[in-house]
């Protein structure tokens with residue numbers, strides 16, 4: 001059975017002790033299984049849902065609780081289960097790592113959830129308790145395959161009511177009575193810090209979008225590759241320097257800069273210092289916490305200028321540089337860029 | 348007749364999907380499993396019970412799903428990387444990184460290898476695409492301010508990914524061993540030679556000599572097919588992991 005925190009055990013032991021008029025310590029020991037139950041020991045059905053969440057098909061692993069709500073947000077029940085943003089996300093914490101059964105499932109954010117335990121032993125059977133719990137905050141399971149059964153709450157009830165309560169004297173046999181066994185504060189053991197956010201299931205919503213994007217790109221690439229032949233010029237020849245010699249396009253902006261400035265400046269300072277370290281430093285230099293475009297006009301302007309500048313240099317290097325890396329009009333002198341010169345024609 | 352075939356096919360399908368083999372492969376909640384029904388829980392299972400869970404959380408913010416937010420650019424960069432890996436492996440079967448054979452092997456891809464031309468073209472244009480999508484992805488991240496806390500470090504990882512993407516592309520540029528490859532790489536590595544103080548050393552390390560030679564070809568080949576992919580995969584893993592740990596996609600604006 002999953003580990004129940006001492007404080008919770010104690011609280012329910014107190015309530016139980018009060019109801020039965022027994023000393024708290026004794027009840028507590030009983031609940032921990034350290035002492036035999038006082039009343040004639042009724043058979044002790046271990047609730048399967050608590051003992052082994054993965055054991056069989058109809059048993060719902062506790063993690064599912066977090067994922068079971070309808071897709072749109074619903075005040076109340078969604079609050080707890082929607083994971084916090086940064087830090088240790090509840091989503092990761094309780095649903096992922098919770099796979100080992102170590103982390104208790106977050107419980108619905110009702111102020112109080114009363115847990116009832118029937119007196120008949122049947123009440124503590126795994127399937128039974130959920131309907132009897134006075135409030136089942138989970139919306140009915142849409143799949144309707146019967147395995148859901150308000151698992152979150154059901155499980156909790158099962159935990160608390162594992163041991164059947166002593167039948168009150170004078171109750172005729174066969175009559176089920178209900179008694180308030182204990183009141184459990186339904187607060188998640190894990191602290192949930194963030195506001196609820198509007199979430200949708202990754203499957204199918206995100207994955208279908210990704211899949212379409214993937215198909216579209218593959219399609220475009222295949223068609224392009226059927227139409228356009230990748231360049232293959234003459235074999236490498238160390239003695240025949242082509243005129244002009246151009247770098248790959250993503251370095252052509254740099255090559256362009258090199259033609260203006262002392263290579264010591266353009267070839268090194270620009271790419272490594274500005275390009276790399278500068279870019280890496282952006283989040284640490286830009287201390288403005290806002291992400292609203294209207295609050296960060298300056299940053300946006302700088303970036304746009306930088307990108308537009310690089311693009312201009314690159315396009316210039318690709319199209320407007322001819323023999324000797326001298327200025328040339330592509331529509332007059334032709335395209336001096338082997339990657340595209342076969343399929344860009346200006347005539 | 349057709350009806351009968353159809354029923355037979357359906358029965359067969361049912362039996363296959365219910366077989367022990369299928370049961371053992373498909374985890375609970377797989378949409379391919381027998382008796383899968385569309386329900387919120389099963390939708391969660393599809394992700395949670397599968398390897399997919401290493402990439403995606405069960406739920407994502409509604410606005411993050413809209414194509415107009417990420418434009419899927421990060422995802423496409425990753426997908427192009429996968430495509431390039433697949434086509435690249437194909438090319439490796441036919442390519443020898445030596446001064447004598449590199450060029451003729453490349454030429455033979457277009458003439459005497461089935462699908463060789465298509466694969467080579469896809470690899471080459473795909474590489475250009477990837478450089479482009481990575482740049483665009485970076486820009487979309489910038490314009491969304493998505494590098495702001497807590498995502499600063501993932502931006503740094505991103506810049507490393509950009510650098511690795513460029514290095515991958517550049518190291519591949521030499522491999523056809525034609526005039527374009529030789530001289531583009533000569534120009535590119537000359538720029539590396541301008542690194543102050545240790546420029547010549549850097550250049551020597553890159554070229555395995557003072558200028559581009561057959562030794563450079565082998566060096567670029569190993570960098571291109573083994574070293575850079577290896578490193579970029581590690582950084583991508585960190586990148587994706589951080590996207591989730593930093594609280595999923597940023598925003599909405």
Ligand code: HEM
Pocket residue numbers: 417419420421422423424425481484485488491493494498501502503504505506507508509512583586590595596597598
């Ligand atoms: C090989 C290159 C890269 C790959 C495969 C990649 C992949 C991804 C993916 C799949 C995402 C999820 C969101 C989306 O699709 O937009 C993402 C987010 C992100 N990427 Fe990249 N990326 C790459 C390069 C970069 C670069 C160059 C930068 C910046 C310099 C960067 C910074 C970020 C940041 C900060 C996020 C979080 C954005 C957010 O939360 O909205 N990445 N990346």
